[in-house]
Amino acid sequence: MPILNNDFLALTLANQDSIAPFRFSFPSGDGFVEDTGVLRLEPKQPSVISLVLSVGVHGNETGPIELVNQLVTGILEGKVSLNIRLLVLIGNPVAANLAKRFCDVNLNRLFRGAWQEYDGFEAKRAQRLEQAVCDFYSLTENKTDQIKLHYDLHTAIRGSVHEKFVVYPYVENAIYNKEQLAFLAASGIDAVLLSHQPTTTFSYYSYVVHNAHAFTVELGKVNPFGENDLSRFADFEASLTLLLGKGVLAQSSVSSLHVFRVLDSLVKDDDSYELSIASDVKNFTQFEADYRMARSDKSDYYIKQTGDAIVFPNTNLPVGQRAGLMVRPIALEDLQLN
Numbered sequence: 485m486p487i488l489n490n491d492f493l494a495l496t497l498a499n500q501d502s503i504a505p506f507r508f509s510f511p512s513g514d515g516f517v518e519d520t521g522v523l524r525l526e527p528k529q530p531s532v533i534s535l536v537l538s539v540g541v542h543g544n545e546t547g548p549i550e551l552v553n554q555l556v557t558g559i560l561e562g563k564v565s566l567n568i569r570l571l572v573l574i575g576n577p578v579a580a581n582l583a584k585r586f587c588d589v590n591l592n593r594l595f596r597g598a599w600q601e602y603d604g605f606e607a608k609r610a611q612r613l614e615q616a617v618c619d620f621y622s623l624t625e626n627k628t629d630q631i632k633l634h635y636d637l638h639t640a641i642r643g644s645v646h647e648k649f650v651v652y653p654y655v656e657n658a659i660y661n662k663e664q665l666a667f668l669a670a671s672g673i674d675a676v677l678l679s680h681q682p683t684t685t686f687s688y689y690s691y692v693v694h695n696a697h698a699f700t701v702e703l704g705k706v707n708p709f710g711e712n713d714l715s716r717f718a719d720f721e722a723s724l725t726l727l728l729g730k731g732v733l734a735q736s737s738v739s740s741l742h743v744f745r746v747l748d749s750l751v752k753d754d755d756s757y758e759l760s761i762a763s764d765v766k767n768f769t770q771f772e773a774d775y776r777m778a779r780s781d782k783s784d785y786y787i788k789q790t791g792d793a794i795v796f797p798n799t800n801l802p803v804g805q806r807a808g809l810m811v812r813p814i815a816l817e818d819l820q821l822n
């Protein structure tokens with residue numbers, strides 16, 4: 485059975501809870517719909533590259549969902565000849581249908597087994613997505629020389645001084661991959677945040693459990709379905725097309741990247757927690773030393789050094805969750821690359 489109109493997104497949204505697995509062929513390989521929002525495409529020629537593209541882990545972040553769906557349609561219609569292994573995941577179809585970030589719990593806080601502490605749709609979905617990634621990386625003959633990649637594509641709630649940026653998962657030895665950074669630079673990414681601690685995000689899961697090159701990729705600002713200007717993703721789309729079609733990681737000088745290290749996670753520690761910034765303040769806005777960025781009945785957070793900036797500020801979440809990241813610019817030359 486083929487995918488109707490080669491539209492994996494439509495199939496997923498029409499079957500948000502479950503779908504019976506099926507297999508089909510397309511011009512350059514074989515496809516497997518393994519579950520709702522879980523599509524594995526295997527090229528005819530064996531490849532050492534196994535790429536996971538996840539989108540819609542937050543249901544209202546529709547731009548990357550539309551971008552990846554368009555790429556998948558191109559492959560299924562034979563416009564792009566697939567040369568690498570590909571797993572496409574539409575993370576939270578139920579929330580996507582509701583145009584919501586999530587239903588019960590933020591899915592992108594439930595990986596690395598954190599789903600075990602929760603109930604509801606997102607908890608089951610995190611477990612299912614982990615399983616899909618695990619199966620995908622193990623279902624290949626090229627286990628020893630396999631190159632595992634995972635780009636988890638998002639859009640941000642606010643505008644950003646650096647419109648497109650990635651979160652580089654916490655790397656214990658602080659040695660960062662130059663080829664991946666050069667790929668991201670070639671893909672139109674402006675900035676890189678170096679995480680300061682392990683998390684329960686999807687990208688950190690793939691990095692720490694599967695040793696994949698994995699990143700949370702922020703491609704702009706949230707928009708409803710049908711209101712995304714996909715031309716804003718042109719550089720990223722071109723890089724993905726080259727990777728999918730030729731197995732080549734586009735490369736540009738890493739010198740164009742603005743690099744930030746994460747200093748602190750701001751955690752909402754009480755219902756009284758508030759941030760001292762207006763709703764239109766952009767990600768990466770810098771502040772003066774000693775400015776009180778956050779306050780609650782339990783704590784205060786003051787800017788440590790002039791130039792420190794805030795990313796992902798958000799207090800519309802439960803107590804105990806991340807309300808923002810404080811980041812500090814660092815020189816690219818200070819990074820250890822391999």
Ligand SMILES: O=C(O)CCC(=O)N[C@@H](CCC(=O)O)C(=O)O
Nearest residue numbers: 592638640641642651685700796
């Ligand atoms: O704009 C926002 O506040 C959130 C955008 C978003 O969903 N970001 C990810 C980042 C994940 C990471 O830190 O790797 C998230 O908050 O889950």
Ligand SMILES: [Zn+2]
Nearest residue numbers: 542545638639
């Ligand atoms: Zn997101």
